[in-house]
Amino acid sequence: MTADLVDGSVEPVAETTAFPLRAAIAACAAFVLIGALQALYGPAIPALRREFGISPATAGLALSAHFAGALLGVLAGAALRRRRPDRQLLLVSCLFMAVGAVAFAVAADWPFALAAVFVLGVGFGGIDYGLNVMFAEGFGRRGTSMLNILNAHFGLGAIAGPALLGALGADRYPAVFAGCAVACVLVVPPLLAVRDTAPAAGPAPAPPDGTAPSTAPSGTAPPNAIPPNATPPRTTAILMGAFIVLYILHVGIETGVGGWEPTHLEALGNSTSAAAGATAGFWLAMTIGRFLVAPISLRVRPQVVVLASCAAMTGFLLLAAVPPLAPYAYLGVGLAIAPIFPTGLAWLNERVPGSASAAAWVIAASMIGGIAFPPLLGAAFETSADTMAIPLLLAALSAVCTAVGVACGAIGRRARPVPNSLTTTGS
CATH class of the missing domain: 1.20.1250.20 (MFS general substrate transporter like domains)
Structure with a gap:
């Protein structure tokens, strides 16, 4: 009964309380950062090869390590979000990115650099997963529009990061990664203004979840216990x-x-x-x-x-x-x-x-x-x-x-x- 009615009547409130303006702006800034960080490896390869004495194929492992970490970050982020508030996932992910970026900037050998990239990737995956899902759930009918705007900022970062490194020179990649680490820390306070966007229908009842508990005022199950939009x-x-x-x-x-x-x-x-x-x-x-x-x-x-x-x-x-x-x-x-x-x-x-x-x-x-x-x-x-x-x-x-x-x-x-x-x- 209430799925459509709740979407129509409560949605504007959810849109304003889940993502205050400062949190939405910080989320877009975070996506600029992850876009830049992912795109910086390629332009940095010539300097990495000179500094660590590695082949192009070995230098390319940086991107593989990044995505391996991101894969873990997505799955770990989903597990964390089931147990902790949304803001905790964002905080941990930003800190992982900051630590990984600093470690990569100061790495003295290639194995340490790859480990740093993996840590950075874990934070990247957590931010990528967390903000995408939070925007989908937190903006209601405007979710699709806001998701496109959020991911467009990823593209802005992917363009700006290599352009900045190209202007400074590939050898300055440590400074650029260190700067990104600082930005990851600065974006945390406004991001923490986000409120939980996961459906508020009861933390753990699992698959049949959702609208039914919120519409049953007494302890008895309503006549139509299966939510109207439930999927087998x-x-x-x-x-x-x-x-x-x-x-x-x-x-x-x-x-x-x-x-x-x-x-x-x-x-x-x-x-x-x-x-x-x-x-x-x-x-x-x-x-x-x-x-x-x-x-x-x-x-x-x-x-x-x-x-x-x-x-x-x-x-x-x-x-x-x-x-x-x-x-x-x-x-x-x-x-x-x-x-x-x-x-x-x-x-x-x-x-x-x-x-x-x-x-x-x-x-x-x-x-x-x-x-x-x-x-x-x-x-x-x-x-x-x-x-x-x-x-x-x-x-x-x-x-x-x-x-x-x-x-x-x-x-x-x-x-x-x-x-x-x-x-x-x-x-």
Whole structure:
């Protein structure tokens, strides 16, 4: 009875109390920081190789250690959030990032540097998971819009971090990482203004959770004890599995374009600098796309945004196989792919309300996609003599991603029972 009514009447209060303005601004600043930290490893590689006497492949282990730590940070963050207030997860994650960044800046040998990056990654994963889930739950109907704005700030950091290091010189990476550590500490006090955003229906009753306890004034179970939007456990597991596949494919495509676009464009006769500039344009288009979709998502359902984005991504990747259109098509791919990650989390939260553990697995899966797909795509491209294989293979993956998105929608529809007379007011 109350699910839709509560969403309509209480939501504005939740939006203002869960994230006061200073906490929302601090959350965006935290995402600028994690975007910058993730993007700094690549530009720092020349200096790392000189300082530690390592090969390019060994230097690349920094990113692997970062994502391994982030994977642990996501799963540990989900466990911590089930037992402790939201602000504690944010505090611990920021401190892990600060300690890891300082340790990396002062590392005297490569094993210590990798350990520092792993610690930094744990904090990164906790912030990435925590703020994404808190925004999805804490802003109600504006959750999709706010998630896109939050993740757009990640893109701003990913652009600003390498630009700063490029201006200062790669050898100054210790100072940049130390500065990021200071910023991680400074962002903590306003972040701690956040209030718990997890559903307040009772801390531990588990799967059937949610709205029923809050609507039963006496100790007796209400006549309709199953919440109107309850999803059978098996269907929830299938739905989560579909979302995990969607995220693995989507992030694989994103990293595939970012990593292999320069190779494709150079093979078409573009200069190295032009290819690098076009690749920077791809990441910039992703950032702009998230800001652009924020107002749209206030009026369009998350499912529609995700499916339209997947379809557009496929179309632009096919256009990238046409040589004269390739540089512009990749910009289109950046715009199309932009809303999928944040809007997909809002869609998952809509289909499985209060799905913090589901979001943890989905975000963790996205990191696995980022680790696994670049070398797999590289092996596939190396076995093909035709450079056109790059956009065409990515387009094929995108078509599969679109089909999985359609399946997510179908599973979601089957999971939602026919509303009873008390819940037919919206939707």
